[in-house]
Amino acid sequence: QSALTQPASVSGSPGQSITISCTGTSSDVGGYNYVSWYQQHPGKAPKLMIYEVSNRPSGVSNRFSGSKSGNTASLTISGLQAEDEADYYCSSYTSSSMSFGGGTKLTVL
Amino acid sequence: QLQLQESGPGLVKPSETLSLTCTVSGGSISSSSYYWGWIRQPPGKGLEWIGSIHYSGSTYYNPSLKSRVTISVDTSKNQFSLKLSSVTAADTAVYYCARPPTTGTTRSAFDIWGQGTMVTVSS
Numbered sequence: 762q763s764a765l766t767q768p769a770s771v772s773g774s775p776g777q778s779i780t781i782s783c784t785g786t787s788s789d790v791g792g793y794n795y796v797s798w799y800q801q802h803p804g805k806a807p808k809l810m811i812y813e814v815s816n817r818p819s820g821v822s823n824r825f826s827g828s829k830s831g832n833t834a835s836l837t838i839s840g841l842q843a844e845d846e847a848d849y850y851c852s853s854y855t856s857s858s859m860s861f862g863g864g865t866k867l868t869v870l
Numbered sequence: 871q872l873q874l875q876e877s878g879p880g881l882v883k884p885s886e887t888l889s890l891t892c893t894v895s896g897g898s899i900s901s902s903s904y905y906w907g908w909i910r911q912p913p914g915k916g917l918e919w920i921g922s923i924h925y926s927g928s929t930y931y932n933p934s935l936k937s938r939v940t941i942s943v944d945t946s947k948n949q950f951s952l953k954l955s956s957v958t959a960a961d962t963a964v965y966y967c968a969r970p971p972t973t974g975t976t977r978s979a980f981d982i983w984g985q986g987t988m989v990t991v992s993s
Contacts, residue, residue, distance in 0.1 A: 795975070795979070797978065797979035797980075799917070806966055806983040806984065806985055806986050807917065807966075807980075807983060808983075809971065809979055809981045812971050812972075812978065812979035812981070813972075813978065813979070816971075818971055818981055850916060850917055852917070852919075852979065854977055854978050857933050858919065858932050858933055858977070859919035859932070859978075860919075861916055861917040861918065861919070862916070863916050864916045864917075
């Protein structure tokens, strides 16, 4: 059982926008601005897409954006492309650890 | 360009100690105040933070693994290492080493990752 809750799967058509949610508690997502999002293609290492809720690392497309409201963080991908099909994980700092979500499989139809 | 590479045995027997090393190239592990981390991913499952270390030796561990984990650093070799004792089949996973995008944060995010190394616990 993951500490952070994500939908198991989401899907969208090319060009559309999708949002993946990540629900925690006031002890993790709601309590700190240290939520991050990772993209992982099969057999590859995770790639950081968003850190500190809404910051994009250098080189990450501005089609990816992050936000947070209360105990729920969100990753939005606009202008869906075929290469966005992957697993996405959220994570959050906690007072004693670092928690991850169970992952969301994004299918581009 | 900074690169990380994990190395170590791919097969460990139950009850023994898993030992992995992460070699940092393209930069010095002691040049900035990063907390270098270990993360693992069991086959078909999600990610789990194991722990993080600063080049000074300061460490933070996942409470669920703390009794079995030791992370150390060797600045002369530009490496940091993971030891996980009393392993069981549940410790079978791909183990990654990684570095955060910003200095000073102990477990906020990880930006640069190694390719990962698969460790199987089996007799």
